[in-house]
Amino acid sequence: MSVFKELQERGLIAQMTHPEEIQKLLENEKVTFYIGFDPTADSLHVGHFLQMVVMAHMQRAGHLPIALMGGGTAMVGDPSGRSDMRSMMSEEAIAYNVSRFKKQFERFLDFSDGKAIMVNNADWLMNLKYIPFLRDVGVHFSVNRMLAAECFKSRLEKGLSFIEFNYMLMQSYDFLKLNEDYGCILQLGGDDQWSNIIGGIELVRRSKGREVYGMTFTLLTTSDGRKMGKTQSGAVWLDPEKTPPYDFYQYWRNVDDADVIRCIKMLTFVPLTEIAKLETLEGSELNRAKELLAYEVTKLVHGKETADKVSAAAAAVFSQGTSDNMPSTAISADSVNAGISLLDIMLTAGLIPSKGEGRRLIVQGGVTVNDKRVDDPNLIIDSSYFENGEMIIRKGKKVYHKIMIK
RNA sequence: GGAGGGGUUCCCGAGUGGCCAAAGGGGGCAGACUGUAAAUCUGUUGUCGACGACUUCGAUGGUUCGAAUCCAUCUCCCUCCA
Structure with missing residues (x-):
């Protein structure tokens, strides 16, 4: 199957400037995108x-990806799809973020032997001269049309x-430059980039006088239209320091029934024939699909x-209530011997944001210790709660945490 | 530069001197029901040494026994005019 068909069947493609030409190009030529x-x-x-993931699909099909770091565009701020202005970012912050992005990219795309290219548009945007830019680039833009563009509408x-x-x-200038x-x-x-892509x-x-092409991808939203990848504590990050792999896995393990299949199609490389089988699953059987989704995405992002x-940790925790690799926090033997409040332990373990919340x-x-529901908000924990130096706190139904004595 | 409107808790949005830690909704969290799902119902949602205390309503200062509410200055945003 061609990449084009593959992308299409996975439900990734949202809009195209030239459907027939793009399909032909992708099926017959090595395309630099x-x-x-x-x-x-x-x-x-x-x-x-x-x-x-899309870049990887394309790369596997022999096309040449250019990952553009927007070190220059981030200085300006994309208003697309935003209801308010972006706060201005300092040059240092942007440079630092670019360095982080680069690291994550190198793990995901194959940059060896020129199989992919990475560039930073700060390299050309920062040195632009205003008047020449206006004369060379600005002339080609109609303000009338820009104002009509979808991306400025809410703004x-x-x-x-x-x-x-x-x-x-x-x-738009980036595209010209890369061309x-x-x-x-x-x-x-993403589909929110449609206007900007057309501009280029x-x-x-x-x-x-050259014809170039554009294609956008479905935004990853839940079945009821909200953006995916958001949790109460913010975005789901690919950086394990910001979103621990266990939490990352759990995020996907808990997607809505209605979203599983779409997520597997869009975010993993599981063959479409396999996915077709999963689509017949119903009810609680869908848990199998969720496990697959969570495993595959975690594998892509954090490695096998x-x-x-x-x-394995998640499976053990939910069946036995404990696992060697479950999230854990170590506390000092001294504090346990002296008696420490459960609230303090939960606070240091990051299970609660404040003691009020904990109470x-x-x-x-909503809290159990070693599988026994706690009813005293002022419970003091001492060594009698530990077995082999371990104690399990559960918050709600899904959040398990092991406390160890160090 | 001129005229007007506005900045309230995670978000939206009430509140215009004490009854305000601040209505209502959304979101979040928890309980019940379940399949680590959804929907639904219930509770809850500033902090802490918690029947009490402390800090919050753009910022700073003031009036008052008492301010989110009144006054002054500053700051940011929006609308119209130039």
């Missing part, structure tokens, strides 16, 4: 991951500053070894 990533945080997240009601209005020109330097003829991106295509056509470990949790029957 790019996706831009603005370093607005110090780690990539699930939304980026989807883009990387025209709420307010849009000139700097953000320029974002489209920056991104000239690398022969890049295809830009991919028109710029290349008008200034160089980690995926094996955390999936409420206990009063409502």
